[in-house]
Amino acid sequence: MDFLMFQLEKNSLIPLYEQLYSEIKEAIIRGKIAEGAKLPSKRKLADYLAVSQTTIEFAYSQLVAEGYISSEARRGFFVQNLEELALIEQAIPNVIQEEKYVSTYSIDFSPGKIDTESFPFKIWRKYAKDIVNEINKDFLQLGHPQGDYILRHQISSYLYQSRGVKCTPEQIILGSGTEQIMPLIIRLLGKEAIYGFENPGYPLTHHLFLEDKQKSVPIPVDEDGVIVSRLEQTNATAMYVTPSHQFPTGAVLSATRRSQLLAWAYQQENRYIIEDDYDSEFRYTGKPIPSLQGIDQNERVIYLSTFSKSLMPSLRIAYAVLPKSLVTQYKQKYSYYSATVPRMDQYILANFMEDGYFAKHLNKMRKIYKRKLEIITKTIAEYAPTVTISGEQAGMHIVLTILSSKTEEELVSLAEQAGIRIYSLREYITAELELDLDPKLVLGFGGIEIEHLATSIHRFMEALKIKKSTENSL
Numbered sequence: 511m512d513f514l515m516f517q518l519e520k521n522s523l524i525p526l527y528e529q530l531y532s533e534i535k536e537a538i539i540r541g542k543i544a545e546g547a548k549l550p551s552k553r554k555l556a557d558y559l560a561v562s563q564t565t566i567e568f569a570y571s572q573l574v575a576e577g578y579i580s581s582e583a584r585r586g587f588f589v590q591n592l593e594e595l596a597l598i599e600q601a602i603p604n605v606i607q608e609e610k611y612v613s614t615y616s617i618d619f620s621p622g623k624i625d626t627e628s629f630p631f632k633i634w635r636k637y638a639k640d641i642v643n644e645i646n647k648d649f650l651q652l653g654h655p656q657g658d659y660i661l662r663h664q665i666s667s668y669l670y671q672s673r674g675v676k677c678t679p680e681q682i683i684l685g686s687g688t689e690q691i692m693p694l695i696i697r698l699l700g701k702e703a704i705y706g707f708e709n710p711g712y713p714l715t716h717h718l719f720l721e722d723k724q725k726s727v728p729i730p731v732d733e734d735g736v737i738v739s740r741l742e743q744t745n746a747t748a749m750y751v752t753p754s755h756q757f758p759t760g761a762v763l764s765a766t767r768r769s770q771l772l773a774w775a776y777q778q779e780n781r782y783i784i785e786d787d788y789d790s791e792f793r794y795t796g797k798p799i800p801s802l803q804g805i806d807q808n809e810r811v812i813y814l815s816t817f818s819k820s821l822m823p824s825l826r827i828a829y830a831v832l833p834k835s836l837v838t839q840y841k842q843k844y845s846y847y848s849a850t851v852p853r854m855d856q857y858i859l860a861n862f863m864e865d866g867y868f869a870k871h872l873n874k875m876r877k878i879y880k881r882k883l884e885i886i887t888k889t890i891a892e893y894a895p896t897v898t899i900s901g902e903q904a905g906m907h908i909v910l911t912i913l914s915s916k917t918e919e920e921l922v923s924l925a926e927q928a929g930i931r932i933y934s935l936r937e938y939i940t941a942e943l944e945l946d947l948d949p950k951l952v953l954g955f956g957g958i959e960i961e962h963l964a965t966s967i968h969r970f971m972e973a974l975k976i977k978k979s980t981e982n983s984l
């Protein structure tokens with residue numbers, strides 16, 4: 511074997527044994543050391559590389575532990591025939607695919623983005639440090655399948671105070687995102703359930719209905735939210751809705767439609783409403799609208815919400831509040847499931863909430879998003895009546911209606927050519943729908959920094975070749 515292939519940097523910050531381990535591993539993966547080849551003895555290699563035998567010992571042990579080489583008593587170390595090597599090589603293309611997720615847009619109006627400038631890193635870090643500690647070694651074991659009580663307790667009191675949701679911690683199920691919880695609900699409601707869903711609507715849930723081969727029916731939405739009379743004409747047994755701020759139109763389900771929807775659910779034993787209250791923390795105008803769960807008298811609302819908007823989408827913590835009647839069934843069906851949210855993250859969040867930091871953070875963020883919305887409204891007003899806004903009562907996205915002879919796709923592509931990411935409303939439509947003819951675009955403003963908002967909108971309008979109203983009249 512050619513010892514020269516191992517180049518060790520004595521002044522590097524990387525320990526020598528780690529360098530040697532990487533060099534040998536790389537040589538095995540690349541086929542530079544053949545399968546079955548004997549590695550030099552520890553003493554020989556140590557002498558040759560002028561390092562201690564312990565260095566070689568550490569490197570070889572790591573390679574043995576990872577299965578690259580085997581140690582045979584009194585014979586030495588041999589390169590293994592590793593099928594895993596193929597796996598390692600295969601993993602490389604996946605890494606390349608991953609990179610595609612990195613945004614290349616200079617302005618990103620994706621509705622899933624949040625403000626990252628005002629996150630309380632210092633406080634979060636303190637809670638994280640407190641939790642990752644030997645005294646909490648119990649957290650290395652699995653916790654309650656529905657999520658630890660401490661966090662469910664915090665969520666239940668928060669929901670009661672802020673959303674009028676009436677529940678006990680026993681009714682709450684934590685999951686690592688709405689898309690992880692929905693399949694559990696779909697299985698809980700059984701094969702016979704037929705789902706109504708908003709059209710346009712949140713594509714992730716729609717995909718789940720389709721992937722689970724559940725029967726589902728799109729129900730159109732207008733400026734008062736989902737059209738319940740259209741639901742009544744179907745054979746749906748469960749309706750998935752975003753009543754506080756319809757995704758993506760931003761419509762708020764009117765009081766009449768709320769009563770109508772609950773009445774629909776009460777008409778038959780097996781009917782349920784799945785209320786997705788994903789961004790209700792951020793409401794800017796009028797009185798807070800209570801959740802449907804809070805006004806439900808007959809345990810027919812399954813309430814869903816998430817920390818993706820209120821804290822960060824990467825936290826991956828969402829929850830469902832089940833009606834009491836479904837909790838027993840849930841426990842029977844899923845008692846063997848482990849919670850999908852890491853326990854330490856659950857405790858960090860629970861302590862953050864308990865000490866009042868969540869409420870403080872929400873108050874701060876509400877002001878920031880409100881300010882962002884004001885800037886957008888003011889800036890877009892300069893382009894009225896060509897461009898108008900709707901769905902601005904809550905959340906972090908709005909809908910722009912554009913008086914243009916161009917299609918939504920053409921407008922999106924013009925923006926894209928200027929490095930701007932924006933979504934057409936049509937991307938959220940599942941089935942044929944009589945839409946009014948003017949193109950509509952969904953604009954998320956959460957992720958754009960306050961000081962760049964106005965210029966971002968102007969650049970966007972320029973990309974769409976839309977002039978300010980003052981310029982039009984010149």
Ligand SMILES: Cc1ncc(COP(=O)(O)O)c(C=O)c1O
Pocket residue numbers: 621622686687688689690712752757786788815816817818823827828
């Ligand atoms: C309608 C709707 N529900 C839920 C979510 C959040 O999903 P998750 O909890 O999986 O991040 C979003 C996020 O954008 C949403 O738009």
